[in-house]
Amino acid sequence: MGLLVDATSRAGKYGLQEGDATSSAFLNCTPSHQGSVPFLEFVFQVKKMKELSEGYNIVGLSQGNLIGRAVIEYCDGGPLVKNFISIGGPHAGTASVPLCGSGFVCILIDDLIKSEIYSDYVQAHLAPSGYLKIPTDMEDYLKGCRFLPKLNNEIPSARNTTYKERFSSLENLVLIMFEDDAVLIPRETAWFGYYPDGAFSPVLPPQETKLYTEDWIGLRTLDEAGRVKFVSVPGGHLRISRSDMKKYIVPYLTPEASSKQSVHRMLSL
Numbered sequence: 001m002g003l004l005v006d007a008t009s010r011a012g013k014y015g016l017q018e019g020d021a022t023s024s025a026f027l028n029c030t031p032s033h034q035g036s037v038p039f040l041e042f043v044f045q046v047k048k049m050k051e052l053s054e055g056y057n058i059v060g061l062s063q064g065n066l067i068g069r070a071v072i073e074y075c076d077g078g079p080l081v082k083n084f085i086s087i088g089g090p091h092a093g094t095a096s097v098p099l100c101g102s103g104f105v106c107i108l109i110d111d112l113i114k115s116e117i118y119s120d121y122v123q124a125h126l127a128p129s130g131y132l133k134i135p136t137d138m139e140d141y142l143k144g145c146r147f148l149p150k151l152n153n154e155i156p157s158a159r160n161t162t163y164k165e166r167f168s169s170l171e172n173l174v175l176i177m178f179e180d181d182a183v184l185i186p187r188e189t190a191w192f193g194y195y196p197d198g199a200f201s202p203v204l205p206p207q208e209t210k211l212y213t214e215d216w217i218g219l220r221t222l223d224e225a226g227r228v229k230f231v232s233v234p235g236g237h238l239r240i241s242r243s244d245m246k247k248y249i250v251p252y253l254t255p256e257a258s259s260k261q262s263v264h265r266m267l268s269l
Contacts, residue, residue, distance in 0.1 A: 059253075065091065069084075073163040087176045090184050091152075092193060095133065095186070095200065096185040131147060136199065153211075177230075178240075179232055179233065180234065180236045
């Protein structure tokens with residue numbers, strides 16, 4: 001599901017595979033953290049590539065955006081990420097398992113999974129469980145969910161200012177939301193919008209969430225500096241048109257998109 005390609009017309013192409021959202025729940029990119037092998041291998045590949053030494057851009061697709069953010073927030077000693085373009089990412093979580101659809105059987109499966117979603121077994125074997133956030137079950141979410149609470153710096157006793165420093169160092173953050181997205185619940189999670197704790201309504205815009213107002217990961221810092229682009233495009237999940245790609249993505253992948261370097265790369269997750 002991962003591919004590293006060039007973002008300019010004059011560079012070569014490079015392939016990478018990345019781990020899933022569950023494996024990326026481990027918080028450090030060093031060999032001392034065992035069990036997160038797929039994610040570690042992915043990060044080691046990025047860190048070894050001389051072509052990325054002057055920085056690169058990340059383009060994330062769906063849950064791959066969470067892997068991209070983990071690379072930015074958690075990893076020491078890696079190349080600098082310049083621009084992060086997020087296409088339909090569940091940044092604030094999702095309130096439904098993106099599994100098999102909306103039929104009766106799928107609803108039953110969804111309910112069964114939700115009942116045990118924060119158990120050790122489900123967290124270890126089902127990637128979406130790492131970012132499933134049930135707003136009426138916040139205590140179990142913060143206690144049992146292995147990935148998203150750490151990535152979003154949501155745990156009061158474990159907040160890490162380094163995550164904020166690294167994420168807010170981005171030159172540009174482009175958040176693309178799909179107007180008819182039926183996979184991410186709510187679709188505003190692509191912008192870091194979400195439900196308030198304890199209820200399934202209303203959907204809060206990103207600027208009214210605690211993650212933003214208390215600036216847990218630096219989103220408010222980026223926004224106040226004019227470096228966040230909230231983009232809404234028509235279509236279902238990941239159904240982005242060629243014209244919208246040219247308009248909202250390509251401009252950040254050209255040499256002119258950064259004033260500090262001339263060679264760019266794109267990391268599609």
